[in-house]
Amino acid sequence: MKNLLKIALFTTLFLITAAQMEANQVSEQTWQTNMTFYDYLVANNIAPLILAELDDETYGELKTIGDKTQFYEHRDAETGVLLHALIPIREEQQISLYRIAPNDEEIYAAQNFPRAYSLAAEEPKKETPQENAKKYKIEIVPIKYMIVNETLHTRIQNSIQVDLREITGNNKLSTELSAIYDTRVDFRRDVQRNDSIAAIYDRKIRLGRTWGAILVHSAFLELRKNRIYAFYRQEDEAYYDDIGNTLLSMFIERPIEYARVTSGYMPGGRMHPIYGYERPHLGVDFAAPTGTPVYSVGDGTVRFAGCQKSCDQGYGKVVVVEHRNGWETRYAHLNGFSKISGGSRVKQGQLIGYVGSSGVTTGSHVHFEVRKGGGPTNPLSLRNVRKDGLKNEEKVAFLKKARDLKATIDYVALKNSNGVTRLSATFHNEMKKRATQN
Numbered sequence: 001m002k003n004l005l006k007i008a009l010f011t012t013l014f015l016i017t018a019a020q021m022e023a024n025q026v027s028e029q030t031w032q033t034n035m036t037f038y039d040y041l042v043a044n045n046i047a048p049l050i051l052a053e054l055d056d057e058t059y060g061e062l063k064t065i066g067d068k069t070q071f072y073e074h075r076d077a078e079t080g081v082l083l084h085a086l087i088p089i090r091e092e093q094q095i096s097l098y099r100i101a102p103n104d105e106e107i108y109a110a111q112n113f114p115r116a117y118s119l120a121a122e123e124p125k126k127e128t129p130q131e132n133a134k135k136y137k138i139e140i141v142p143i144k145y146m147i148v149n150e151t152l153h154t155r156i157q158n159s160i161q162v163d164l165r166e167i168t169g170n171n172k173l174s175t176e177l178s179a180i181y182d183t184r185v186d187f188r189r190d191v192q193r194n195d196s197i198a199a200i201y202d203r204k205i206r207l208g209r210t211w212g213a214i215l216v217h218s219a220f221l222e223l224r225k226n227r228i229y230a231f232y233r234q235e236d237e238a239y240y241d242d243i244g245n246t247l248l249s250m251f252i253e254r255p256i257e258y259a260r261v262t263s264g265y266m267p268g269g270r271m272h273p274i275y276g277y278e279r280p281h282l283g284v285d286f287a288a289p290t291g292t293p294v295y296s297v298g299d300g301t302v303r304f305a306g307c308q309k310s311c312d313q314g315y316g317k318v319v320v321v322e323h324r325n326g327w328e329t330r331y332a333h334l335n336g337f338s339k340i341s342g343g344s345r346v347k348q349g350q351l352i353g354y355v356g357s358s359g360v361t362t363g364s365h366v367h368f369e370v371r372k373g374g375g376p377t378n379p380l381s382l383r384n385v386r387k388d389g390l391k392n393e394e395k396v397a398f399l400k401k402a403r404d405l406k407a408t409i410d411y412v413a414l415k416n417s418n419g420v421t422r423l424s425a426t427f428h429n430e431m432k433k434r435a436t437q438n
């Protein structure tokens with residue numbers, strides 16, 4: 001804690017000036033890029049000596065404020081003196097920097113803003129950093145918010161994103177829904193005007209605004225009268241449809257980010273750039289600079305990592321990964337491997353090697369090949385391969401729950417033809433009654 005030495009040497013006198021301030025005491029501010037907590041104290045005429053009182057843990061938290069964090073300030077209306085700042089550091093926690101009232105009551109320790117209080121009674125005076133530091137306190141406190149359970153149902157007029165922003169005032173719900181449906185529906189391409197969307201979700205409200213992430217419990221997307229349901233399953237924090245299929249796909253679409261396809265899947269043959277005669281191209285080539293990371297597209301076991309005949313021939317340095325249900329993926333012409341070898345277990349998205357130009361190639365790229373039951377298949381259709389759904393007792397239990405969830409969201413959509421409704425306790429009771437009657 002070398003910084004504290006510097007703070008201890010900070011001996012400038014502090015003067016509280018009685019500037020005229022506007023009447024609005026609470027304001028929302030943005031934490032400037034690269035501003036430290038020390039800078040913030042100095043800017044507010046608070047002696048950084050206050051930092052010396054903190055334990056290491058609290059002191060460490062002060063460094064975790066993200067650039068552009070939105071935070072609240074409460075200032076004295078007449079003097080402009082900072083009375084209280086609430087600065088979020090995580091979804092659940094915030095830094096509370098507050099001024100202790102003159103009668104030594106810690107009235108600003110509250111997680112939200114306190115009752116009105118004015119410094120006007122205090123005589124402006126010169127004070128030492130020691131005196132000034134005693135007037136403030138820093139604590140890490142929980143963020144106080146309220147959770148509301150809401151339902152939304154609307155027909156799409158423009159796009160899901162535009163319409164939901166208009167209805168909810170922000171992008172949070174559409175971002176969440178697009179992540180849930182990511183492997184099934186392309187929101188931009190597949191959704192048409194008059195398709196509809198419904199969701200039942202929890203939203204947090206802090207100081208009058210939506211705060212943090214939204215938790216979607218149930219949703220449906222109705223495309224040309226066909227409803228694709230998504231129900232949250234707490235046990236694995238994942239979404240399943242009404243027949244127990246996961247919304248996740250077994251594979252990610254490509255083994256490499258930001259790469260251009262230079263040669264597609266042509267099982268019927270293409271003119272080979274080096275051999276000079278027609279040969280089938282059983283994979284897809286992604287061009288990328290040497291050293292670009294290559295990831296396994298699915299969970300599996302490495303069957304081979306090395307050079308098959310020689311590193312100058314054919315595939316060069318290649319990784320072969322075996323997946324469930326007879327799937328196999330190959331990543332060829334690599335420059336090198338990550339820490340894997342034959343027999344290693346790999347997860348979807350795990351680094352397995354780096355792009356190169358080993359073997360027979362015309363430039364650095366990864367040749368990505370997919371086989372199913374031993375035969376080649378088009379790698380660009382991988383996205384549609386669904387991960388295994390629920391099985392046995394898990395499936396039975398889920399389907400029972402899904403029946404109720406489906407009845408609820410269908411009912412909500414029927415009753416609430418457009419916009420957001422806050423679900424009341426009466427609604428929940430009614431749904432419970434309906435569920436037990438069935």
Ligand SMILES: [Zn+2]
Pocket residue numbers: 263281283284285366367368
């Ligand atoms: Zn190729």
